[in-house]
Structures are given as structure tokens and as C-alpha cells.
Amino acid sequence: MDCNEARPLLDANADHELPAPDAQRVQQHIDSCDACRHESENLHALSASLRAQPYHRAPDALRARILAALPEGDTAAHEPIEAARGATQPRPKRSRLGDWLNSWRRPQGAMGLSGGGVGTAATIGQGWLVALVVALGAAAVGVTMSLHRPAQVGPFADELVESHVRAQMSGHDIDVISTDRHTVKPWFNGRIDYSPPVEDLAANGFPLEGGRLDYIAHQRVAVLVYRYQKHVIDVYVFPEARSGNAGREAVAGPSVAQTREGYSLAHWSAQGMTWWAVTDAAPDALSGLEKSLKDRLAGGSEQTEGG
Template identity: 50%
Template sequence: MDCNEARPLLDAATDRELSAAEALRLEQHVATCASCRREAQALQAVSQATRVAPYFNAPDALRARLVAALPAVDATDEQEGHASAASDSQPAPVSPRPPSVEPPRPETVPERPPERAFDSIGKVGKFGKFWPGWRTPRGAPTGGGGPAALGRPVAIVGAALAALAVTASLFLLVPRPPAPGSSLVDDLVASHVRAQLSGHDIDVVSSDQHTVKPWFNGRLDYAPPVEDLAASGFALTGGRLDYVDHRRVAVLVYRYRKHVIDVYVMPEQGDGAAPAPSASTSDGYALASWRAGGMIWWAVSDAEPAVLAQLHAALTERLQRPSAERAQ
């Protein structure tokens, strides 16, 4: 087993999804290959860190606050409303028994006019009624109304806040379309970062362009140019397949000092949608794009934008050479 066979199996080995025979072959290779051993150790570290990470439950105080913020419905008022509606629609029955006397409600507080009720809100605090633990001491002055006077206006405010919270949560949960022109850039940066974090950034490990280029045959519907730019300071380390902009594309992996540069190569569509030569940054990563050799090239790296400009110049100069000279 070589590195090209071992790399795709490291993830499955970490999750213990390989057969006994495959696991034995992979273990024998990892024992003799320092590069694959580092990749396997990195994957195991990520797996262990994920399994021991603490799981946080939402606190009970959050649920209590949400429930308290909802406007409460007085059951007594609701029953009285149904009774009054029934009495208006039907004549009162004649009963030989004397009418029952309704017992007085304990500690009934007369309701104040609405304009004075809003004054009370300003004195005791706008949202006092809706936070658990707020109570007015019995017999304490309430500014001429107390909690009973605050019922209706504060309930209205609470209902408005609850509706606003629901609207805001829906706005955050519903995905918004990306800004025009940013979708491809976001896909490229996400692909580069995902490859670095997973440790599976290379499918075919080789510094020989004559090994990397044939590897793409049968895996893509086009043949990407592969050039070794080690003489210019950009060493070819391999290539991989990725899915960007709703299609499979070839990715050439170069190294410049300690920086990894992913070069995405895709054919021109002839619709004018390909970018003109440009350089930009996104989320702290440098990007460069250009056209050459009938292909669209995108370079993504954490190196300086000037480094990508050097790569662009070296690759363009290489592609302009005759085919016989490039093959050497």
C-alpha cells in the first residue's frame, strides 16, 4: 500500500469502519510512512477532542423567561366574557329560586384610566411584571395603580416583544442568498479551509507532473494542465478532486515555504462569466484569478497576495513555452 491508497482510508480507520484486512494493511503502511502517520494522529486527535467536548443544555432560566414574557390570559375574565355574550344573545330564564349572591373578590383594586396607567409603568419599570421574582409588597404604595393597573399596557408590550423575538429568530434561521459575485469566492475559500482542517488535502501525492496529470484522466471531463514550478519557488506536492460551483474541478497543490497554495483549474465556458485577472482577499485568505491555456485558474492561500502574483507570472510563463520544452 502506498500513500495514494492510504490517505482515503485514514478517515474510515479513525471511525473503525475498515475490515480487518484493510486495517492491517493500513497499519503496516502507517508504521513506515511518517507523513501518513502524522495525518492519522491528527485525525485521531480531532476525533478524541470531539467525543470529550462538553454538551451544554439550555438553562431552565431561559425557558422561564420565555414563558413569563408571553401575555397571560385571565381565566376569570374569559369566563365572564363568555357568560356576558350568552346573556346578551338569550333571554334570562325565570327561576323560582332566589338569585345566588356572588362572593366578593378578595383585594379588588379599581383600575385606573389608561393615561395614568402608563405613568405607573414609568415609575415601577416597563417590564417588571414579566420578570420572575418581581412582586409589589402588600400594602406598599404603587404609584396609584400597582400591578393591576399595569396589566393591560404591560401585556401589550409583552406581546409585542414576543412577536418581535419570533420574527427576529425566523430572520436569523432563514438562509439569505449570497451577494452577487461572492458565491464562487466563498466556495473556493470554504474548499481550501475544509481541506486543510480535514487533513485530506491531497488525493495523489507526487511532485512529478507526469504522475499527477494522468491521475485526473477518467475522473474529470477535461484535462487540466499540470506544471512543476519548483524552479520558481513553488513546489508541486500533488493534486485532488473537489466540488466547486456545482461541478467537479481539479485542484493542484503547491507549497511556497510553509504556505499551502490550492490552484483550482476549470475549463472556460465561453459565456463570459469567467473573471478577469484579479486579486482579492476573503476571510483573511488571498485569492487570485486569471485565464490561461483555455482554462480559468483560481489560487487560494494564506500567503501574501504578492506570492500569488508571483505564482501567476511563473505559471503563465511556463504555459507559453512550447509543449516539447514543457514536457522536460
């Protein structure tokens, strides 16, 4: 295994996602290659840093909203007690889960325990309460984020943003530096089993910086690296026939601009390929790149100038 084969697999190897035979081959290459070993160490450090980030307890107000939204439980067992207490107002209905949660918050004497047993039971109860509230809070936050996420942003788009950020952080965002498009296009030969259209759009304000290989949706993908002013634009190109879920997200018709965590994304189809672009520039930059690229391809540059 050489660097070209190993680099697209380093991220999956760092996350322990490769089958054992592939992981062994990648590790053997890492052990013998200083550049790939350095990149692998960076990926492991990034992964460890993300896992070390602190978690925060959900606030009481969120807990109250979650309990209020749960299905109402059977409150018949509580009505005789309320009547015996001379309650003038009906007892609010609560879910069974709500009753269970609140049972842990009763005074120690009400639990019918004494001595060390009371302290132990109260401590265990509070621990379970904290754990359950945190779990419910995390679930509620996840549902809220999913509900507010734009419908177009699917797992594949998330993976592209992660790929773009990872490339910028690693300092290995370009495998082949462009002198012109005839340098980049032949570089992909033998490294992937398709030939991506490559255009230098410097005249339109989008100079071609180079290209690289990446590993997206379990396949090797060609990435064309453009620059717009001080911003990098990664353009992922692969055949429509093999796009799978990515192709279903890149629906036919006008391209769809979207944002994810401060990054702009756009996708379109042209020349039998699916194109995805990611950048930290404004969405207008991607619209300009798409138009320039489509105009150049429609003009027959690939066919008239050769590949």
C-alpha cells in the same frame, strides 16, 4: 461508488444538498469505507459547531439608526394629541413601524389593561420587539457587509475559500502526492473529462505538492496543490467553455487579486483554462505563481515534454 467518486460529494451530503439517489449511494460507500466515514464525521462535526455558535442581540443604537432610516409615515393622527398637550415643538415624524414598535414600550397602564392580562401583553410585546430588532439588525448587518464587499468577490470566490479551508481542516487536501508533474497529470485521467495543464514550479519557489479533486459549482474540478514557503496554494483549473458564472467572474484581461476573510485570491485565463488560486499568503505570492505558470506554459512545456 469508490472513494474518488464519493469524496467530492461528502460536503454536499453532510449539508443534505444531494438528490436522494446520490445521497443513498454516498451513504452506502461511507458505511463501507473507514477513511470516508472519518471525513464525513469531521464535516458533520464542523457543520454542527457552526450552527451552535451564539447569536447576539443588536444594540439599541443600531435599532435607532434603522428606525430613522425608514420611510416617514402619516403623522396627522398624532397632531391633535400634541396640540391638546400644549406642545410647543412639533412632534418628530416617525414611520408606522416605529409607532408600532414604540407602542409595545408604553407603560402598562397606558394600554388599558389590568391584572394578568397586562403582564401577558407586556411579555408578548417585549418578545416580539426583541425578535424584530434582532431580525432588523441581522438584515442591516447583511446589507452593510454586502455594500463593503469588493465587487469582484462573488459567490463562486466564496465557495473557493470555503473549499480551501475545508481541505486544510480535514487533512485530506491532497489525493495524489507529487514526485513530479508526470505523477499528478496522469492521475486525473478518467476522474474528470478534461486534462488540466500541470507544471512543477519548484525552480520558481512554488513546488508542486500534489493534486486532488473537488466539487465546485456543481462540477468536478481539478485542484493543483502548490507550496510557497510555509503556505499552501490551491489552484483550481477547469475549461473556460464550462466555467459559467465562474467564467463571468474571471473576466478577460489582467488577473484580479482580492482578499476574502484573510485569504488571498487571484484568477486568470491561460491555455483555454480558467485558473483560480487561493492561499493564506500575501497576494504577492499569487502574482508570482501566476507569472511563473504563464511563463512556463508559454514556453511550451506541456507540448514539448508530453502529458
